[in-house]
Amino acid sequence: MELGIALDPSEPGAPSQRWEELARLAEKRGLALVVVEASDGPEGPAESGRGEAPEAPAEGRPANESGAHIATTAGLDPWTAASWLSGRTTSISIGVSVPDTPAGSPTDAAAPFPTVVAKARQSLDALAPARLLTDASAWMSAPREASAEELSVLAAHGRPVVVPVDSAREVERLAALVPLTSAGLRPQRSPAVRARRRAGIDYESIPASLAGHAIEPGDTGYRGAASTYLRGGAPGLVLRPGTASEVADALGYARRHTHLPLGVRSAGHGISGRSTNTGGLVVDVGRMNGIEVLDRRQRLVRVGPGATWKQVSAALHPYGWALGSGDYGGVGVGGLATAGGIGLIGRAHGLTIDHLRAVELVLADGSQVRASADEHPDLFWAVRGAGANFGVGTAFEFQVDPVGLxxxxxxxxxxxxxxxxxxxxxxxxxxxxxxxxxxxxxxxxxxxxxxxxxxxxxxxxxxxxxxxxxxxxxxxxxxxxxxxxxxPYKDVMASAADVGPEGHRGFGEPxxxxxxxxxxxxxxxxxxxxxxxxxxxxxxxxxxxxxxxxxxxxxxxxxxxxxxxxxxxxxxxxxxxxxxxxxxxxxxxxxxxxxxxTDPRPERLHDAFPPAVLERLREVKRRYDPGNLFRDNFNIDPHPGARTASADALEHSDALEHQGPRP
Missing domain, CATH: 3.40.462.20 (Vanillyl-alcohol Oxidase; Chain A, domain 3)
Structure with a gap:
């Protein structure tokens, strides 16, 4: 638990300089939250949006943290105060109560208009990433006189507690209580981030190997990780493994969450694939982007799934080699190398999958296998054209061609x-x-x-x-x-823009x-x-x-x-x-x-694969993914007709996909 401060909203004429000083002191002392609320005027504070005034008794209002609670005096817009405090601090979460805004006339100056309120929320969130809380139910209030024992009891229930103060002395008093209540259990993420966690996801059980790179809603990098090149999304968690063992850990986590959609992403350019979703999990292998020459005489190279074809073509160029790869260099290796690869040198050199000599995969049960003409040949046949259904590719070995100008x-x-x-x-x-x-x-x-x-x-x-x-x-x-x-072929691929640290900015649904x-x-x-x-x-x-x-x-x-x-x-x-x-x-x-x-209806599988091929794919699916973990990219159901939790999750995901543009 961490404690915090709040200005007394009934104090007349509280100077903004003092609010800044108290907010910055709260941040310096490791407090969690500054809440900005509007008062009704000199007579007293506004309701908090929770049906609780700040002076209400502490009993029955649980929290796991306390924060700085600044309530504005009459006439000061809470958004202005929140924006200003966001700019004057660097990391502490900023809370501003934004009740649901009913539709109203855009000409009524006294009635907030919903789209304006929504835009204000987005703007403040963009200016202060991963710091904004707008749902008043995400925090609780405690009275000024609450004791350490009372706050400790409230801390057991999981939401931040905000406490009114009017001086630096009270800030220091609360900060001094932190060792008594937190016991070193301070969470890694801020209240603003934790408040956006999705129901049904056990965030506390994320494997240690993945926690450092995992991205949750509200994290600074979430916006870029949620969307892809053409598709908006709002996944509940993005896991970013960097090794095959970490991919196995990610799939183990996914097996504990089969009620959720599961997407797998290499570079995020897929039109058809579910490399993002709404409320589900995404396993992003973009960090696995290594490229190495294995055998120069045989022109054999090993490529990670997160590499882009722009990077691959640049790496092959010094050797006078090339590998056909679609028509855009920003596409990732993993998706295209398991689907086909109809590219701009296809008529001369064939599909991308025609050059694949082996692929390393992590299967649904977490086991790591190598598939080639000699090892798991049935799986090697299947991944060249329907690979998204059988495992997560962690490395691809290609035999490339000599290609000059x-x-x-x-x-x-x-x-x-x-x-x-x-x-x-x-x-x-x-x-x-x-x-x-x-x-x-x-x-x-x-x-x-x-x-x-x-x-x-x-x-x-x-x-x-x-x-x-x-x-x-x-x-x-x-x-x-x-x-x-x-x-050179690398220049054909070089026109693709590099994706910067902010990630993609796709929106809607292709x-x-x-x-x-x-x-x-x-x-x-x-x-x-x-x-x-x-x-x-x-x-x-x-x-x-x-x-x-x-x-x-x-x-x-x-x-x-x-x-x-x-x-x-x-x-x-x-x-x-x-x-x-x-x-x-x-x-x-x-x-x-x-x-x-982008039509995910089951009949599309019959268009994509002739009957004999589809039945052969089902046999491979039953062998390597009998539980149908990999189901969100034109699912080859191993047991068609059987109703499973996975099928229910997929149906729910598809319904969301067809509702229209996503955030």
């Missing part, structure tokens, strides 16, 4: 005939030599025209070859902008649909043009496949749709609007790519 192009074109542009692109991309991979991106029409962006890589250092390959694509519309360079397209026919071009004319799609992409991707037999990995010519992605404002224009195209498709799909 490549032709890297970004072309912007304008067209009034999007159907013709799609049809021409489909023909050109399919007929191009396998050294050429071109992605097609467009969106909503502007003034009767579509802007089309082409992202291309030609695996050749010969400028004439690059020009020859790309010239036909430049005629898909009116060429408005072009950038064509010879560059809504995306994905499919594999065997052939881009004129009929598909017509139907896709109708989808784009609807205005219900703001992003539409075609990724060219074929070439080396199709060289691998379909049964060699869980990624089953090798023969497809293109992968298609569409993003829209909400599920219903997108489905109304996407569903008419389904007869053109054969399967889907889970990485870009």
């Amino acid at each position: 490549v032709g890297h192009a970004q072309l912007t074109l304008v067209t009034t005939d999007i159907a013709q542009a799609l049809a021409d692109y489909g023909r050109l991309a399919s007929e191009a030599p396998r050294d050429t991979t071109v992605f097609f991106v467009t969106g909503q029409r502007r003034q009767g025209r579509w802007g089309v962006q082409l992202f291309a890589v030609v695996d050749s250092s010969d400028p004439d070859v690059v020009v020859e390959r790309l010239t036909p694509f430049a005629q898909l519309g009116l060429l408005a902008q072009q950038q064509v360079v010879l560059s 809504v995306s649909r994905s499919a594999f397209l065997p052939e881009l026919t004129p009929e598909f071009a017509r139907d896709a043009a109708n989808l784009l004319r609807s205005g219900k799609v703001y992003f539409f992409e075609l990724r060219a496949m074929g070439g080396a991707i199709a060289d691998v037999p379909a049964g060699e990995t869980a990624f089953s749709h090798r023969a497809s010519a293109f992968q298609v992605t569409a993003m829209g404002p909400d599920h219903h609007a997108l489905d109304t224009v996407w569903d008419p195209l389904r007869h053109h498709f054969d399967g889907l790519y889970l990485s870009f799909e």
Whole structure:
């Protein structure tokens, strides 16, 4: 227990300088909380928001800490006082009572408007991270004359206690009582952080190996850890293991919390995956980002799941090597290396998973295994295409390719005939030599025209070859902008922005649909043009496949749709609007790519995996995760039809996902 102070709200004209002195002294002496309350005026203090005035008896108002309680005199706005005290102190928690604000007229100066109050709360929380308490139920009041014994009794119940004072002498009196009541049990986190803990999570049992890097709601780094690149979130706890043993500890903790959603994150760029959630757990392996060369002669490298492809390409460049890796360098290795990896050198060098030679995983029961063609071959087959269902990858061994300078192009074109542009692109991309991979991106029409962006890589250092390959694509519309360079592959990945210490700032919920397209026919071009004319799609992409991707037999990995010519992605404002224009195209498709799909309904699994493949995956799931711990990323249920607590938690998580944007 820690004790604190409070100014007497009935004292007239208390100077702000004295409030500052008392708050800073409380902080210096290790007290926990400064509460700012408004008074009703000279006659007496306002109610505390708890139905308790400061002079109420201490009995029956439990707490585990005491704090500095500053009640403002008449006429002083509590937000102003709280903001000012936040700026004049450095670490002590600041409490300001913010009752629920009913909807009212924005022109009524006497009635706080809910959105204004909410914004004020967010602003103060941003200015004083992990220090703000706005729920009056998070603290209790004790009378000025409360004895050490009385405060000690209150301390056994788990909430801070605030005590009125009017002098530095009383601050020192309370500080002197701390050794009598705390017994060295001062919590590591402030009252402001603990007040935001989620029900159903045993924060006190976080393994010692993880506690130092764990992030809770209210922690300084929580905002960046809660969200991902495209997705808002509000998890109850983010665990950040740095070793395989710590991953095992994190999964042991997750097994004790199977009633909660469980997300696994590498770099936080996943569109489909549940790398964040609401109220659940997230295991973030971003700290595990090492990259090392194991065998230079065989071009064998070992990469941690938290490394980004920008980092990987930079590390491989001095050796003259490259590893195909999607189209954006900020994506993490862990998610892409277990899903597929359809990238800008895919037609020349295949999918990312085609270069995987071994993967180290921590399984649901905490055991650590190595999967390869010779060790746990069934698991090695499964993780290459459906890896999120079987364990947490802690290291990936790849055999990479020698790649020199490549032709890297970004072309912007304008067209009034999007159907013709799609049809021409489909023909050109399919007929191009396998050294050429071109992605097609467009969106909503502007003034009767579509802007089309082409992202291309030609695996050749010969400028004439690059020009020859790309010239036909430049005629898909009116060429408005072009950038064509010879560059190392690392520069293709280098355009990704580095994520700073503040983390991601995603918000809302991405809504995306994905499919594999065997052939881009004129009929598909017509139907896709109708989808784009609807205005219900703001992003539409075609990724060219074929070439080396199709060289691998379909049964060699869980990624089953090798023969497809293109992968298609569409993003829209909400599920219903997108489905109304996407569903008419389904007869053109054969399967889907889970990485870009946000519809978590079980039937999507049947789109992603042919029946025989899905049944084989279920067998592997029953062997390595029979309790279905890994269930939040397009769950391959080992026991379909059986009702479990895990299924209930997943259903609850999905319901939250579809309620709309999250904080």
